[in-house]
Amino acid sequence: MKVFFNGKIVNSNSPIVSAFDRGMTFGDGLYDVVKVINGKFPFIEDHVKRLERSSKFFKMKSRYSLSEIESIALELSSVNGVEDGELFLEITRGTDTIRDHIFEEEYDPNFLEVVQPLRKIDRNLWETGAKIVTYPDMRHGLCEHKTIDLLPNVLAKNYAHSKDAYEVLMFRTQNGRKYVTEGGSSSYIFFDGERIVAPKIDNILPSITRSKVLSIAKSMDLEVIERRVWLDEVRHMKEVMLLSTVSKVMPVVKIDDMSFLFGEKTRKLASAFENLILSYRAKIS
Numbered sequence: 001m002k003v004f005f006n007g008k009i010v011n012s013n014s015p016i017v018s019a020f021d022r023g024m025t026f027g028d029g030l031y032d033v034v035k036v037i038n039g040k041f042p043f044i045e046d047h048v049k050r051l052e053r054s055s056k057f058f059k060m061k062s063r064y065s066l067s068e069i070e071s072i073a074l075e076l077s078s079v080n081g082v083e084d085g086e087l088f089l090e091i092t093r094g095t096d097t098i099r100d101h102i103f104e105e106e107y108d109p110n111f112l113e114v115v116q117p118l119r120k121i122d123r124n125l126w127e128t129g130a131k132i133v134t135y136p137d138m139r140h141g142l143c144e145h146k147t148i149d150l151l152p153n154v155l156a157k158n159y160a161h162s163k164d165a166y167e168v169l170m171f172r173t174q175n176g177r178k179y180v181t182e183g184g185s186s187s188y189i190f191f192d193g194e195r196i197v198a199p200k201i202d203n204i205l206p207s208i209t210r211s212k213v214l215s216i217a218k219s220m221d222l223e224v225i226e227r228r229v230w231l232d233e234v235r236h237m238k239e240v241m242l243l244s245t246v247s248k249v250m251p252v253v254k255i256d257d258m259s260f261l262f263g264e265k266t267r268k269l270a271s272a273f274e275n276l277i278l279s280y281r282a283k284i285s
């Protein structure tokens with residue numbers, strides 16, 4: 001497969017990263033994932049904005065503009081023959097001369113762009129619903145950013161895999177009571193029978209899919225409330241939806257021993273979101 005690295009399209013297995021790239025040595029970098037469908041990149045402007053916001057926050061430089069990133073993605077889709085897949089963007093702070101935690105002001109960031117086919121997901125899950133397992137959220141306090149230090153997420157998702165589940169639903173504890181955060185690479189929203197309930201953005205990723213789906217819900221005159229969601233409340237929810245760029249709107253039918261319906265609200269939101277992706281026209285170039 002061909003990838004783009006710092007200005008060149010190269011083979012993915014060619015040695016391109018320095019040993020002292022700060023992503024290699026410290027996980028000092030950011031990433032984003034955009035859907036690729038019919039050679040288009042739905043909501044790429046939102047993904048790049050999120051990446052740029054985090055770059056500013058962590059004092060990293062952005063190397064390429066939105067339109068440059070999009071034209072590289074078009075070229076990669078074409079050379080790799082990927083019509084339906086995933087666009088992966090990664091930026092690391094840059095390369096040190098020797099390994100040192102302290103970073104300088106002046107770095108040329110390293111930038112990787114990949115267009116790959118969709119990862120293997122059982123397509124039946126969108127029809128039958130996914131099984132989820134709960135798992136402690138062991139991540140740091142910077143989860144509103146898509147940082148590349150993903151070891152806790154990797155462990156969480158492998159735990160789910162070992163339990164024959166699609167994802168985890170992570171939780172943290174406050175005063176002895178557990179509240180839900182998000183998945184290893186997805187967000188959750190709930191339907192409590194009257195309204196859509198979404199865990200508030202408080203040390204969880206401002207998911208692009210979540211934001212689009214909540215806007216759709218509001219446009220359907222569904223009431224939406226964003227608040228802390230306690231794990232002991234989840235049992236009483238009527239419907240549960242898992243959201244992400246890759247998973248889109250996926251119905252959840254089981255969390256540990258709790259069962260849920262693949263109900264009408266999930267069906268409506270999933271189909272409206274699918275239409276939104278398919279109707280996507282770039283708002284750039």
Ligand code: PLP
Nearest residue numbers: 185186187205207208209244245
């Ligand atoms: N939460 C986490 C931790 C993620 O890694 C992701 C996506 O990878 C999401 C939520 C979903 O975000 P988005 O809808 O922007 O893909």
